[in-house]
Amino acid sequence: MNIKSLLLGSAAALAAVSGAHAADAIVAAEPEPMEYVRVCDAFGAGYFYIPGSETCLKISGYVRFQVDMSELLNDSDNVSATAGNWNAKTRGLVTFATKSDTELGALGSTITVRAWGDQSSSSSLEIDEAFLTLGGFRAGYGYNYWDNGIVGETDALGSNRINQIGYEATFGAIKAGLFVDELNNTTATNNDTWGVEGQISGAFGPVKAYLLGGYDVDKEEGAIRGILSAAVGPGTLEGAVVYSSGTNAYFSTSEWAFAAAYEAKINDKIKVTPGFQYWDKLGFVDSANGWKAGVAVDYAITKGFAAKVSAQYTDRDDKNNGDGYWAGYFRLQRSF
Numbered sequence: 161m162n163i164k165s166l167l168l169g170s171a172a173a174l175a176a177v178s179g180a181h182a183a184d185a186i187v188a189a190e191p192e193p194m195e196y197v198r199v200c201d202a203f204g205a206g207y208f209y210i211p212g213s214e215t216c217l218k219i220s221g222y223v224r225f226q227v228d229m230s231e232l233l234n235d236s237d238n239v240s241a242t243a244g245n246w247n248a249k250t251r252g253l254v255t256f257a258t259k260s261d262t263e264l265g266a267l268g269s270t271i272t273v274r275a276w277g278d279q280s281s282s283s284s285l286e287i288d289e290a291f292l293t294l295g296g297f298r299a300g301y302g303y304n305y306w307d308n309g310i311v312g313e314t315d316a317l318g319s320n321r322i323n324q325i326g327y328e329a330t331f332g333a334i335k336a337g338l339f340v341d342e343l344n345n346t347t348a349t350n351n352d353t354w355g356v357e358g359q360i361s362g363a364f365g366p367v368k369a370y371l372l373g374g375y376d377v378d379k380e381e382g383a384i385r386g387i388l389s390a391a392v393g394p395g396t397l398e399g400a401v402v403y404s405s406g407t408n409a410y411f412s413t414s415e416w417a418f419a420a421a422y423e424a425k426i427n428d429k430i431k432v433t434p435g436f437q438y439w440d441k442l443g444f445v446d447s448a449n450g451w452k453a454g455v456a457v458d459y460a461i462t463k464g465f466a467a468k469v470s471a472q473y474t475d476r477d478d479k480n481n482g483d484g485y486w487a488g489y490f491r492l493q494r495s496f
Contacts, residue, residue: 197209197211200216200217200259202216202259202261203216203218203259203266204218206218206219206220207257207259210258214260214261215258215259215260216258216259216260217256217257217258218255218256218257218258218259219254219255219256219257220254220255220257220495220496221252221253221254221255221272221495221496222251222252222253222493222494222495222496223250223251223252223493223494224250224251224252224253224491224492224493224494225248225249225250225491225492225493226248226249226250226251226489226490226491226492227246227247227248227249227489227490227491228246228247228248228249228487228488228489229245229246229486229487229488229489229490230245230246230485230486230487230488231485231486231487232245232485232487247278248278249276249277249278250276250277250278251274251275251276251277252274252275252277253272253273253274253288254272254273254274255270255271255272255289256270256271256272257269257270257271258270262294264294264295265294265295265296266293266294266295267292267293267294268292268293268294269291269292269293270289270290270291270292270293270300270302271287271289271290272287272288272289272290272302273285273286273287273288274286274288287301288302288321289301289302289303289321290302296327296328296329296330296337297326297327298324298325298326298327298328298339299324299325299326300323300324301321301322301323302321302322302324303319303320303321304320304321304322304324304339304341304357305337305339305357305359305372305374306318306319306320306357306372306374306385306410306411307319307320307321308370308387309400309419310387310389310398310399310400310419310420310421310435311396311398311421311422311423311433311435312421312423312433312434312435312454312455312456313433313435313454313456313470313472314419314421314434314435314436314437314452314453314454314456314472315400315419315421315435315437316413316417316437316452317385317387317400317402317411317417317419318383318385318402318410318411318413320341320343320344320409320410322341322342322343322344323341323342324339324340324341324342325339325340326338326339326340327339333362333363333364334360334361334362335359335360335361335362336358336359336360336361337358337359337360338356338357338358339356339357339358340354340355340356341354341355341356341357341374341409342354343355343376343378343409344409353377353378354377354378355374355375355376355377355378355408355409355410356374356375356377357372357373357374357375357410358372358373358374359371359372359373366390366391367388367389367390368388368389368390369386369387369388369389370385370386370387370388370389371384371385371386372384372385372386372387373385374408374409374410374411375408376408376409376410378409379406379407379408379409381404381405381406381407381408382404382405382408382410383402383403383404383405383408383410383411384402384403385400385401385402385403385411386400386401387399387400388400392422393424394424394425394426395422395423395424395425395431396422396423397420397421397422398420398421398422398423399418399419399420399421400417400418400419400420401416401417401418401419402416402417402418403415403416404416404444406444407444413439413442413443414439414440414441414442414443414444414448414450415440415441415444416439416440416441417437417438417439417440418437418438418440419435419436419437419438420435420436420437421433421434421435421436422434422435428460429459429460429461430457430458430459430460431457431458432455432456432457432458433455433456433457433458434453434454434455435453435454435455435456436451436452436453437451437452437453438450438451438452439451439476442476442477442478443478445477445478447477448476448477448478449476449477450474450475450476450477450478451474451475451476452472452473452474452475452476453472453473454470454471454472454473454488455470455471456468456469456470456471457469457470464494464495464496465492465493465494465495466492466493466495467490467491467492467493468489468490468491468493469488469489469490469491470488470489470491471486471488472486472487472488473485473486474487
């Protein structure tokens with residue numbers, strides 16, 4: 161009887177509590193509002209709106225594994241070592257690019273960071289590029305016009321990664337740009353470590369042309385470069401010529417340089433690019449000349465994953481006591 165009474169009493173108590181709250185509605189917690197990522201197609205593929213803003217962001221980059229091989233101990237200018245070497249290294253690079261519309265045009269910024277995973281080179285994280293743009297205006301740190309070469313891996317036509325400020329305007333198929341550069345002149349004894357570069361380029365059907373000039377204020381020397389590119393057959397044929405008045409930050413390898421390459425698209429996965437370059441008056445010495453010939457093969461393994469093999473033969477009077485040597489690399493790269 162005691163157990164029965166206890167059970168009946170408990171049931172009555174529960175009923176009373178339930179009845180007391182019967183009039184209260186059951187309210188489920190309302191979820192927090194969520195803003196889904198929106199695609200931003202105003203500036204090309206890959207951009208999306210940063211949540212809560214009208215700024216578009218694109219994240220891209222790659223992971224690269226590469227094995228360099230050379231008959232020289234160190235493949236750099238004025239090297240006389242004859243011992244061969246090889247070096248495996250891995251590189252990671254990430255680019256953050258932003259774009260937004262303003263009353264003055266598209267406002268953009270780019271930050272690229274990279275690092276090598278290799279004991280024989282700097283493995284620390286570094287800024288590869290960091291610059292801002294507004295319409296055709298650009299200011300910041302990065303690669304300038306001289307870094308653009310021709311197809312393939314044979315040519316060496318100048319390269320600068322510097323701080324600069326300038327403007328590039330577009331007139332239909334024609335582009336013209338003018339920039340003031342902070343040059344990396346380590347021998348300067350005054351404040352004239354700067355230069356001016358300008359390029360005009362145009363596309364005329366299957367032909368593209370680039371005319372570039374740079375003047376080093378500290379050295380009081382300059383260089384001029386022209387590049388022609390044309391779609392020929394199953395690929396692209398490109399040629400370049402460089403003239404330098406003397407040692408300067410834009411091009412100081414030789415007085416004259418000539419280069420040509422043809423990128424042949426064999427099929428959807430394979431490209432083969434033979435190339436050739438000739439230097440006249442290396443180091444601005446009348447009797448010093450040189451040449452380089454080689455081929456690069458690109459293979460698209462699958463979307464976003466590719467392999468490249470480069471083999472180059474160089475014979476320069478200012479390298480390895482004038483004897484020719486082989487150099488090249490094997491590369492695997494996952495791009496995103």
